[in-house]
Amino acid sequence: MSRIIGIDLGTTNSCVAVLDDRGQPEILAGADGERTTPSWVSWTPQNQVSVGIRARRQGVTNAAATVFGAKRLIGRKVNADDVSWFARLAPFRIVAAPNGDAWVRVNGQPISPQEIAAHVLRRMRAIAEEALGEPVTRAVVTVPAYFDDAQRQATRDAGTIAGLDIIRILNEPTAAALAYGAHRASSGRRVIAVFDLGGGTFDISIMSVDNGIFEVLATGGDTALGGEDWDRRFLERLVDEIFDKHRVDLTTIPMAISRLREACEEAKKQLSTQNEATIALPFLANDHSGAPINYDRTVTREHVEGLTKDLLDRLEAPCLRALADAGLAANQVEEVLLVGGMTRWPAVQATVERIYKRKPSKGANPDEVVAAGAAAYAGILSGDADDAALLDVTPHDIGIRVGDSQFAVVVPRNSMLPVRARRVFATTAENQKFVSIELYQGESTEVAKNRKLGQITLDDLPPGPPGSVRVELVITVDVESLLSVVARESKTGRQTTVTIRPSGGLSAREIVEIIARRREETSVANFPPIDPNSGGVRVTTREHMVAKPDDEE
Amino acid sequence: MAAGALSIKLRCASWQQLSTIYRRDLSRGAMFLKASTPPTVGTEVRIDLTLPSDTVITLTGVVEKHVVDPARGSGVELRLAPIPESSVWLIESALASESKVRAKTDAVGGAVPVSTTPQQTGVIGSLTDGEDVALAERELVAALGSEVESLKKLNPFLVLGVGYEAADADVRAAFGELTKRYHPDRFARYQSTDLRQTAAEIFILIRDAYRKIGDEVSRAQVLQQLGRTPSPRAVPNPRATPPPVPRPPIKRPPTADPSAPPVARTGPVATIPSHQPERPTPNPTVPLPNSQSQPVPSIREQPGPPARPTPKPQMPPEQRPVPNLQTERRPVLASPPPLDSLDPSQLDDMLDSGRIDDALAAFKVLSKKQPTDRTFRAGIELCEGLRSLAQRDRLEAAQRFEAALEIDPSNERAARELAEMRRQATNERKGLLSRLMGKKE
Numbered sequence: 001m002s003r004i005i006g007i008d009l010g011t012t013n014s015c016v017a018v019l020d021d022r023g024q025p026e027i028l029a030g031a032d033g034e035r036t037t038p039s040w041v042s043w044t045p046q047n048q049v050s051v052g053i054r055a056r057r058q059g060v061t062n063a064a065a066t067v068f069g070a071k072r073l074i075g076r077k078v079n080a081d082d083v084s085w086f087a088r089l090a091p092f093r094i095v096a097a098p099n100g101d102a103w104v105r106v107n108g109q110p111i112s113p114q115e116i117a118a119h120v121l122r123r124m125r126a127i128a129e130e131a132l133g134e135p136v137t138r139a140v141v142t143v144p145a146y147f148d149d150a151q152r153q154a155t156r157d158a159g160t161i162a163g164l165d166i167i168r169i170l171n172e173p174t175a176a177a178l179a180y181g182a183h184r185a186s187s188g189r190r191v192i193a194v195f196d197l198g199g200g201t202f203d204i205s206i207m208s209v210d211n212g213i214f215e216v217l218a219t220g221g222d223t224a225l226g227g228e229d230w231d232r233r234f235l236e237r238l239v240d241e242i243f244d245k246h247r248v249d250l251t252t253i254p255m256a257i258s259r260l261r262e263a264c265e266e267a268k269k270q271l272s273t274q275n276e277a278t279i280a281l282p283f284l285a286n287d288h289s290g291a292p293i294n295y296d297r298t299v300t301r302e303h304v305e306g307l308t309k310d311l312l313d314r315l316e317a318p319c320l321r322a323l324a325d326a327g328l329a330a331n332q333v334e335e336v337l338l339v340g341g342m343t344r345w346p347a348v349q350a351t352v353e354r355i356y357k358r359k360p361s362k363g364a365n366p367d368e369v370v371a372a373g374a375a376a377y378a379g380i381l382s383g384d385a386d387d388a389a390l391l392d393v394t395p396h397d398i399g400i401r402v403g404d405s406q407f408a409v410v411v412p413r414n415s416m417l418p419v420r421a422r423r424v425f426a427t428t429a430e431n432q433k434f435v436s437i438e439l440y441q442g443e444s445t446e447v448a449k450n451r452k453l454g455q456i457t458l459d460d461l462p463p464g465p466p467g468s469v470r471v472e473l474v475i476t477v478d479v480e481s482l483l484s485v486v487a488r489e490s491k492t493g494r495q496t497t498v499t500i501r502p503s504g505g506l507s508a509r510e511i512v513e514i515i516a517r518r519r520e521e522t523s524v525a526n527f528p529p530i531d532p533n534s535g536g537v538r539v540t541t542r543e544h545m546v547a548k549p550d551d552e553e
Numbered sequence: 554m555a556a557g558a559l560s561i562k563l564r565c566a567s568w569q570q571l572s573t574i575y576r577r578d579l580s581r582g583a584m585f586l587k588a589s590t591p592p593t594v595g596t597e598v599r600i601d602l603t604l605p606s607d608t609v610i611t612l613t614g615v616v617e618k619h620v621v622d623p624a625r626g627s628g629v630e631l632r633l634a635p636i637p638e639s640s641v642w643l644i645e646s647a648l649a650s651e652s653k654v655r656a657k658t659d660a661v662g663g664a665v666p667v668s669t670t671p672q673q674t675g676v677i678g679s680l681t682d683g684e685d686v687a688l689a690e691r692e693l694v695a696a697l698g699s700e701v702e703s704l705k706k707l708n709p710f711l712v713l714g715v716g717y718e719a720a721d722a723d724v725r726a727a728f729g730e731l732t733k734r735y736h737p738d739r740f741a742r743y744q745s746t747d748l749r750q751t752a753a754e755i756f757i758l759i760r761d762a763y764r765k766i767g768d769e770v771s772r773a774q775v776l777q778q779l780g781r782t783p784s785p786r787a788v789p790n791p792r793a794t795p796p797p798v799p800r801p802p803i804k805r806p807p808t809a810d811p812s813a814p815p816v817a818r819t820g821p822v823a824t825i826p827s828h829q830p831e832r833p834t835p836n837p838t839v840p841l842p843n844s845q846s847q848p849v850p851s852i853r854e855q856p857g858p859p860a861r862p863t864p865k866p867q868m869p870p871e872q873r874p875v876p877n878l879q880t881e882r883r884p885v886l887a888s889p890p891p892l893d894s895l896d897p898s899q900l901d902d903m904l905d906s907g908r909i910d911d912a913l914a915a916f917k918v919l920s921k922k923q924p925t926d927r928t929f930r931a932g933i934e935l936c937e938g939l940r941s942l943a944q945r946d947r948l949e950a951a952q953r954f955e956a957a958l959e960i961d962p963s964n965e966r967a968a969r970e971l972a973e974m975r976r977q978a979t980n981e982r983k984g985l986l987s988r989l990m991g992k993k994e
Binding site: 004126133134135136137138160162163164167168189210211212213380381383386387388389390391416418419420478479511512515516518519 | 568604605606607608637638639641642643645646647648650651653654725726729732733736737738739741742749750753756757760987
């Protein structure tokens with residue numbers, strides 16, 4: 001039986017795992033023994049693509065054509081606050097696609113983040129195929145719990161482009177809890193908090209683990225807060241210092257900013273365990289007289305902590321809200337699990353301890369636990385692990401526009417999936433002919449601040465004064481977070497149904513075009529191409545086929 | 554798809570096979586199907602092509618003409634509708650990786666035998682398999698569907714199978730057990746989306762029940778609505794008050810024999826040697842997965858004897874000793890009370906201890922005395938149903954239980970028995986499907 005791989009598609013690093021024969025998650029290492037792969041993609045001037053550590057190495061010499069952090073852009077609009085912040089300091093260009101999505105421009109070509117993520121996914125798939133010795137077509141891919149439908153769909157589209165059948169999108173903290181709980185003897189119900197601060201996103205999930213049942217009680221977070229923000233804060237300060245001293249703006253010199261960025265990240269890692277780190281970058285740039293700037297500076301942990309204090313503060317509100325949503329007090333959380341590289345930062349750990357009033361556990365490897373959990377979930381889906389089940393929730397409120405600008409919630413956030421919710425609405429006008437129901441996702445009471453999911457119209461309403469006609473709305477969200485909506489007028493029973501297909505920004509046609517390009521590039525010389533319009537030639541095979549009437553379809 | 558369209562499951566056991574199909578068929582937008590009784594030209598055909606990695610790609614096509622090939626017999630040629638680019642890419646990239654992986658193992662091992670006629674391997678078996686799987690999936694959907702119907706009639710306590718005096722932990726444990734069985738993820742490995750949807754319906758019912766009685770406050774409310782106070786007498790709870798008989802009210806011991814009667818209602822049970830009882834009549838609402846005795850109209854031609862034995866669709870009741878119940882003589886409690894002076898709790902006791910014939914007699918007497926009381930008439934149906942169940946006549950039993958509920962919708966025992974029968978039917982079909990798919994249960 002072929003295996004389903006679990007992929008942690010991270011902002012900075014990605015990781016792939018599979019269940020071994022004993023049902024234990026196993027991290028699959030690449031050819032050089034690397035267990036995680038940088039989520040970096042680089043293009044040479046000849047448009048040769050490299051992925052992973054090789055791409056990352058080009059980050060300095062080929063900065064403008066080396067892309068990282070695509071996960072921050074995927075399924076996002078270019079005018080979102082954090083996207084523009086990210087764009088300001090990114091050494092590559094971030095541009096707006098015709099629909100306003102954030103894309104990057106490399107070698108003069110606009111490239112969607114989906115395509116970049118697809119390169120990383122394909123690399124992870126290749127690592128798995130090498131390790132397993134068989135083709136892999138199915139994967140469970142993790143995303144931050146707080147990703148909205150557009151970001152999730154965009155990630156799915158990336159899988160399609162990579163030739164992967166993504167059978168399920170799994171939330172990262174849930175994956176971490178699964179990996180964590182899977183190898184623990186059941187000892188009654190435990191409430192745990194999974195605190196996941198990765199490269200680009202922050203997620204907090206409160207879960208209960210009880211005899212193989214993993215139930216998410218509440219989830220929250222910030223899709224635009226992660227380790228790279230610490231790097232960036234630090235980097236900005238150093239850039240300012242250099243500007244003050246030498247009057248040189250490093251943000252205009254891609255190679256210099258890339259070197260400095262690398263050095264900042266390295267220094268941050270050192271400062272997680274030491275109090276001091278030195279950044280030494282000879283010939284970083286030239287000043288206005290043409291003399292080289294040999295940068296050499298010692299930084300202390302205290303200094304960086306001072307620069308990033310407000311980032312720590314942003315961690316608190318989502319944690320408290322998740323607790324409130326779960327109906328629990330901080331001291332009812334029995335264990336706090338740390339996930340994501342940034343949780344190695346001492347000040348982050350101190351913040352976690354302050355919020356939950358207990359020391360967080362550091363048992364699991366924060367870089368690998370998510371991929372391991374994805375593999376464990378793949379085992380549940382394939383039926384290999386049958387004593388566990390995962391009960392996940394909707395991360396955002398789902399509702400409709402009422403009146404001019406209000407948001408009426410139908411499915412509250414943190415509802416256990418699958419879920420079905422009903423709500424009855426009334427017409428607002430005399431002899432109203434139809435209602436147009438617009439569905440939104442988000443937390444704001446103002447509908448404009450939430451994200452539109454789709455629309456459904458119910459017409460031919462019976463005449464009557466305002467409020468006399470009742471429309472019942474039933475929203476069903478399945479385990480894959482797919483939404484179906486039924487609107488029914490109570491008296492006549494007239495109804496319409498719509499299944500909402502989330503859009504990740506790329507149209508089906510665009511995805512097909514990207515795939516077609518990829519098919520051309522990839523050597524599939526062994527296989528004659530499929531011409532969808534052909535059909536003139538008939539060839540029979542020796543396959544014995546069985547067919548039978550099927551009345552049910 | 555229009556009625557009359559054909560649905561075919563085609564499983565590729567190896568990448569080699571897929572490669573062959575790709576070259577010969579897919580790449581030319583056509584497909585040859587062998588068929589002894591070919592469908593008419595213009596028939597729509599849907600093919601679920603399962604890759605060796607278990608990804609399913611759906612192809613659609615139309616029968617274009619009938620052909621007779623001297624080597625392969627008669628069949629039809631399909632013109633395939635355009636295959637989505639993403640599916641093509643999935644196949645191509647998998648084949649590309651496969652050839653890369655194989656090239657590598659060839660280079661390393663040197664002696665990996667590559668079959669020269671890969672297209673002849675294993676296809677027949679997996680195709681037959683595919684058909685059985687499709688049938689088994691549909692039957693499982695039907696079984697789950699009737700479970701949805703019966704669960705809808707139950708109150709939250711009965712949905713979860715807990716007693717009215719259950720505590721938080723009991724409710725949670727019951728919910729956890731049912732979740733492991735009915736969460737849609739448990740059905741993710743099957744191809745049928747109907748399966749997942751129906752399972753989701755059941756899960757939503759289970760989850761709603763859990764939400765209603767998951768904590769003490771809401772549980773008290775529900776109890777009040779049901780007109781009950783938490784009393785251990787209401788329904789014997791398997792956990793709180795272990796009944797003197799080994800049979801808990803809802804959860805039967807997981808017997809592999811689906812049609813075995815509910816075991817051991819009485820103390821001493823006679824065992825009859827295994828003879829050949831009649832095969833239970835299929836219940837129309839939950840048809841038995843009896844693929845052997847139902848020749849499916851097919852355009853297949855079975856080439857010679859089947860390539861591999863068809864998996865036994867039903868674990869045969871005839872192979873195990875069947876505990877015999879009410880029909881046998883057995884020790885009865887000394888001097889039963891006069892039948893017409895029984896109160897409901899005594900009747901409950903009778904049923905609990907499996908004295909169905911006694912209870913039936915009592916219900917009959919009581920019903921004659923008070924012909925307007927629905928409880929007693931429902932009780933008669935219930936007892937008849939239990940008797941039928943003991944005789945493994947599940948069709949009759951189901952009808953009796955339904956009749957009991959019709960007369961008296963508050964008859965919990967009937968509702969419970971019905972739900973339990975449906976649950977067992979589901980389990981059987983799940984087991985069958987798992988066996989067909991070569992998975993452990």
